[in-house]
Amino acid sequence: MTGAEVLVRALIRHGVDTVFAYPGGASMPIHQALVRHSDRIRTVLPRHEQGGAFAAEGYARATGKPGVVVSTSGPGATNLVTGIADAKMDSVPLIAITGQVPTSVIGTDAFQETPTVEVCRAITKHHYLVTRAEDLTRVVKEAFYVATTGRPGPVLIDVPKDVQLTAVVPDWDPPMNLPGYNPYREASSRDIRRIAEAIRRARRPIIYAGGGIISSGASPDLLEFVEKTRIPVALTLMGLGAVPGTHYLCLGLLGMHGSVYANYAINEADLILAFGVRFDDRVTGKLSEFAKHAVIVHVDIDPSEIHKNKPAHIGVVSDVKFVLQELNKIVQPGDYTDWLRQIDQWREAEPLKFEDRQDCIMPQAVVRELWELTKGEKTIISVGVGQHQMWVAQHYKFMKPRTWLSSSGLGAMGFGLPAAIGAQVAKPDHLVIDVDGDGSFLMNVQELATAFCEKLPVKVIILNNQHLGMVVQWEDRFFEGRRAHTYLGPIDRPEAVGKGGAQIEEPYPDFVRIANGFGIPARQIVRRDQLRPALEEMLSHPGPYLVDVLVPYQEHVLPMIPSGATVRDIITE
């Protein structure tokens, strides 16, 4: 049995039903083996390795199972880099398998040789260069174990071509050699008592919950905790869906573009229960001012997150699910009447708002309409990066974990479409919609071919404002509105120097014709009254479908706490 055969069979033995794989010289034996096992493992051919990596991430984020991406050596491997870095930042279990030049020529600058492990060292949770075919089964076993346990993350397996071709008798269940890896962490009973005591003493507690809740499958436990204690919960971008977005005690997104009331509540709280979060700068703003008066309880499975950005009064290294289950056994409902009334007042005074104009289509209106049309359905939404991403985070109500796919920590444009494709492969019975920006969408537009050719009925909504909207917003706020390469149309148009009119004329490129060229039906809309019929048409179409929505580029994402500032500096108009 060849190394490539062993590798593919090992993947199947680890429960892999799909790989996203783009072939090349150094990975051909793997593809030959994949074809032999096509009855048990689906190989989706992306149109760019970055698309493959994001699709594998979409698969992983939608299911919790590790996503698998395969590429060839050299450029194939370097094209995976953004996806691997993204998986690292957002703690997504990803197995990246790269072909490598034969061991005999490694280090000679051979054709399509890059030192992939060297390149990826800092952006993987772990990495392997397999130099002996006998090691393959152990390496795959370890890779899946490391990728999925503790704080999940990407693992790279670099396999030279001669290793793929070497005949070997595999040991299917070899012992792992990971003496330094101990991912299972559970809080002590003393820690649990300390947290419970801090809760008992608090008058204005709040939960600050993030991706760790979703990674550990603790959403039901968090909801139970919230309902038992009546403590309100604010969510990070990675945490959306951890509790139902429509729940009374869910304050939605916090941080830079979080609601005013969520940020006020964090600021005024006397106890912050930080569960599965990392005090990212987009959440905290100026660290020394963040939650200045609160006692901070920080629970995370990664010891290095405790005290990293913000020192915690009670720092607990543990699976957050375990902590919530233990707390749920002992916590009592608190009397937070005054606190919740105060939050209600903030919520009424400063709700998330926008002007739903009738003379054009406001981007937020698209998200609200989409929510109305899909709220009862099994829906998964993916996004790119920028204004549209924030508008979806603010205005779509995610009811369940793993229904919101966003490149949150890395902020990688071009994530939306391939992630939607990966999620659609994993969840054929779900409605999967990529709500994208025109800039982000164009970065992996070639994946329309994957959607069409692999018969994946993903929907695409482009909130098309012809600009890099978030950068434009910062130009408007912090650079006197000077346009610096943020207009995406031809350079001789007045918009390129910030002298455009209110209306978008002759939008560029023609996304409808692009989609049609890929075999995908599409329509463009500009008037408010076209919005709902267009979305309905999209939703009722059985295959992939694209709606290009022209939206005003003057619109800003609000509220906004400027980078490095505090809640007192919040901009609301």
Add this chain to the structure above:
Amino acid sequence: MDDLFPEQTVRKTGRHVISALVQNQPGVLAHIAGMLASRGFNIDSLAVGETENPELSRMTFVVFGDDRTLDQVRKQLEKIVTVVRVQDISSEDYVERDLMLIRVTCPPERRSEICELVGIFRGKVVDVGRTDLMIEISGTEKKVEAFIELMRPYGIKELVRSGRIALVRSSSQRSSGSESHTP
């Protein structure tokens, strides 16, 4: 409420000796060095070598920073999968050594004078040239540096140091007090 939060510590800046047992695999040193560099940690000294177990190597770092920096260095090291164990040796009773080879200018008429100093420092002359000597000295950083200062007037031609290595004393000996500073 103070009883609830004993973890809050005062930030003290100082020098720490960290010892890490790592899997003896290609790339581990590059991984650790890259992590320390990319996170902006300052390493004064780094020494690597095999241990009694051929599958493990020991790395000894000297890090300068406050308690929080040190805490992060330790945790980030522990997070690397091939790192088996990390110890802040300087929080315990330990022995540290630095090995130096130094070549100093030494005309024949000064040989006995220098050899006397080498003897006081319990060093060894390991090579004798017509106009220079190579000397091996091991000991604590202070001792090695004191010897360098003594040699300066003679003229130092070349020197190399191994970087700090350190081990914690066994617990039975711990009561016997701190490390002897006799040269």
